[in-house]
Amino acid sequence: VAQVVIPGQESNTAFYIDGTSWVELVEGLNDKYTSHVKKLEAYEKQFLLDGPAYLKTAKEILPLRLEKLNNKELKKLYEDYQDKLYQYSTFAWSAFILNNYVAERATALLDKYIAKAKREDQKQEIHDALFRPEEKAAALELQHEIEKQRGKLTKKQLEDLYERFKWLSCLDLHNRPWTREEFTSHIKSMTPTVSKKELQFDKVARELRIEKEDLAYLMMAKRFVYIKDARDDFRRQGVFYALTYFKEVARRMHIEPQDISYLQEAEILGFLDGKVKISKQIISQRKKGFVVYLNSHGNLVCLQDDDVQQALREFNLILEEEKPKEITGRVASQGMVSGKVIIVRGVKDLTRVKNGAILVAVTTHPDYVPAMRRAAAIVTDEGGITSHAAIVSREFGIPCIV
Numbered sequence: 001v002a003q004v005v006i007p008g009q010e011s012n013t014a015f016y017i018d019g020t021s022w023v024e025l026v027e028g029l030n031d032k033y034t035s036h037v038k039k040l041e042a043y044e045k046q047f048l049l050d051g052p053a054y055l056k057t058a059k060e061i062l063p064l065r066l067e068k069l070n071n072k073e074l075k076k077l078y079e080d081y082q083d084k085l086y087q088y089s090t091f092a093w094s095a096f097i098l099n100n101y102v103a104e105r106a107t108a109l110l111d112k113y114i115a116k117a118k119r120e121d122q123k124q125e126i127h128d129a130l131f132r133p134e135e136k137a138a139a140l141e142l143q144h145e146i147e148k149q150r151g152k153l154t155k156k157q158l159e160d161l162y163e164r165f166k167w168l169s170c171l172d173l174h175n176r177p178w179t180r181e182e183f184t185s186h187i188k189s190m191t192p193t194v195s196k197k198e199l200q201f202d203k204v205a206r207e208l209r210i211e212k213e214d215l216a217y218l219m220m221a222k223r224f225v226y227i228k229d230a231r232d233d234f235r236r237q238g239v240f241y242a243l244t245y246f247k248e249v250a251r252r253m254h255i256e257p258q259d260i261s262y263l264q265e266a267e268i269l270g271f272l273d274g275k276v277k278i279s280k281q282i283i284s285q286r287k288k289g290f291v292v293y294l295n296s297h298g299n300l301v302c303l304q305d306d307d308v309q310q311a312l313r314e315f316n317l318i319l320e321e322e323k324p325k326e327i328t329g330r331v332a333s334q335g336m337v338s339g340k341v342i343i344v345r346g347v348k349d350l351t352r353v354k355n356g357a358i359l360v361a362v363t364t365h366p367d368y369v370p371a372m373r374r375a376a377a378i379v380t381d382e383g384g385i386t387s388h389a390a391i392v393s394r395e396f397g398i399p400c401i402v
Contacts, residue, residue, distance in 0.1 A: 016317060026101065034102050037213070040220040047227055048089040048388050051234035054088035058241035066248040068134055074249060075272040081242060082265060086258070088238075092231040093398040099228045106130065106221035107385070112206040120386055122199075123332050128394055129199040130222055130385045137229030138168055138390075139366035140235075140395060146190045158184065167240035168366050174258035174271055189370040225386045232365065252384035253278045262286040329379070332390030335399030337376040372396065 006314070017025070033043040055078055065349040066074070110130060114123055123236040136144055142165050149157060159180075166177045178186065201222065205215055250257040253271060255278060260268070262283045270276025291311045292302050303311050312318050342353045344361040353359050353371040363382040364372060372378060372392055380389045384402060393400030 016315075026097060029098055030101055033094060034098050034105075037216045037220050037267045040224070042100075043091070043225060044220075044223060045096070047231070050084075050088045050091055051230065054084040054238050055234055055241070055389070057084040057239040061245045062241050066245060071252070071272045071274065074245075076267060077245060078268060078272065081245070085238065088234060092235060093232050095224070095228045097225060098387055102221050102224050103131065103384050103386045106218050109214055110208075110210075110218060111212075113210050117208050119208075124331070125199050126204055127385065128200075129201040129204055130218060130226050131227040131391070132198070132201070132222075132394070133229065133391065134222065135226045135230075137226065138165060138233045139229070139369055140391070142168070142187070143190050143369070143395070146187055161187070167237050170236045170239040171365070171367065172239060173240070173243070173246055173261040174324075176243070176258075180252075186370055189373040225391070228386060229388065229391070236366075255280060255283060259283050262290075264300065266300075326340075329401040330385060331400075332387070332402045333393035333398060333400040335377065335397075337399055339376045344368070361389075363387070364392070377401075 020339065032039070034040055048052060061077060061081070064077075069077075074168040094118050105128075107127060110126065111123070114120060114126060119126070133140075142161065145161060146153070153161070162183045163176070166183060169175055169178045169182070183275055188275050199216075205218070210218065244261050247286055249268065249272070250260045253260070259280075263278070267276055267278065273277055286302075288304075289308045290302060290304045291308050292300065293311075293315075295301050310317075337358070339356045339358045339389055340354075341360055342349070342355065342357045344350060344359055350368060350371040353374055355374050356376045357374065358377045358379065359368075359375040360373060360379045361368070361381070363380050364378065365388055368388075372389075373396060375398065378389050379401045380387065382402075387402055390402055
């Protein structure tokens with residue numbers, strides 16, 4: 001078995017793939033999408049077609065009188081939604097996987113010019129200039145809108161922002177949009193950042209005399225930073241607009257709306273065909289843990305309850321916890337601070353991050369921004385110098401290691 005998906009610590013899901021398959025996957029994606037600037041341009045063009053197409057399909061569901069439709073009609077809607085979701089997800093996941101590859105290649109390319117110009121003392125600032133997105137994804141755009149008003153919003157401005165960004169909390173089907181109270185609480189910590197003089201990459205590029213072909217790749221890598229964040233915007237909005245659909249399906253299944261995220265596509269289609277009865281017991285078991293894998297015939301298998309540990313033993317995935325004495329990483333935002341470490345394994349831990357704490361997490365995403373604003377520094381297990389944690393940390397002017 002090459003690929004296995006299981007929940008990790010604190011309900012975080014882990015995806016396991018053997019080393020050979022991983023190398024083949026990344027090399028294949030790179031060859032198809034990022035090995036040349038022309039391929040990157042075609043990738044961006046297709047991404048900006050598939051993202052809006054998925055969002056359009058989800059938006060078309062919202063005004064429908066779903067309760068008036070029969071199961072056959074609901075099935076057609078589901079198939080259309082899933083079709084657009086799959087097309088878009090190809091780019092959503094490949095952008096995540098390739099982001100570090102593109103960033104590392106761009107960094108190596110840029111470093112040659114920095115060394116030649118003997119400007120190593122400015123290396124971090126020049127890297128920051130390259131990987132500062134020219135277009136802001138939703139989380140940074142919300143911060144920017146609040147900064148423009150210096151945190152003092154009128155009632156109308158607050159309402160307008162809420163209507164524009166209330167979908168940001170919809171990471172998946174078991175999440176719900178922010179209430180007005182939750183949104184107000186979320187943005188309270190978004191105080192104006194200290195303005196600092198930043199290098200402009202186009203000016204730096206001229207000073208470093210970067211050759212035309214190399215500059216084309218670097219500028220494409222710069223746009224890739226936005227693509228990597230925009231993919232999450234499409235995803236969250238798509239979930240937001242589709243929630244009414246899955247709420248109606250869940251009602252017919254006699255389950256809670258958030259529980260539908262524990263069902264496989266085949267189970268949902270089987271139910272709408274009248275061939276599958278939904279088991280609340282299985283849903284309850286999957287909430288505690290599950291294993292999903294492709295068997296030797298290429299069929300998807302989902303296990304829960306006592307079968308989980310048995311499968312993990314067979315796949316040799318029950319690992320002893322390592323206790324390293326030293327950790328290493330890459331500086332994504334320079335600085336030096338000290339503070340109390342708060343380990344964040346999920347959204348529920350964010351309230352523990354007080355002013356001046358060191359936020360340590362597997363990764364970060366828009367839901368984490370208020371806690372990141374309170375943090376004195378950030379450390380993450382995943383992500384490179386263009387990750388969400390890196391970009392937000394540079395925006396906030398706090399140290400970050402990834």
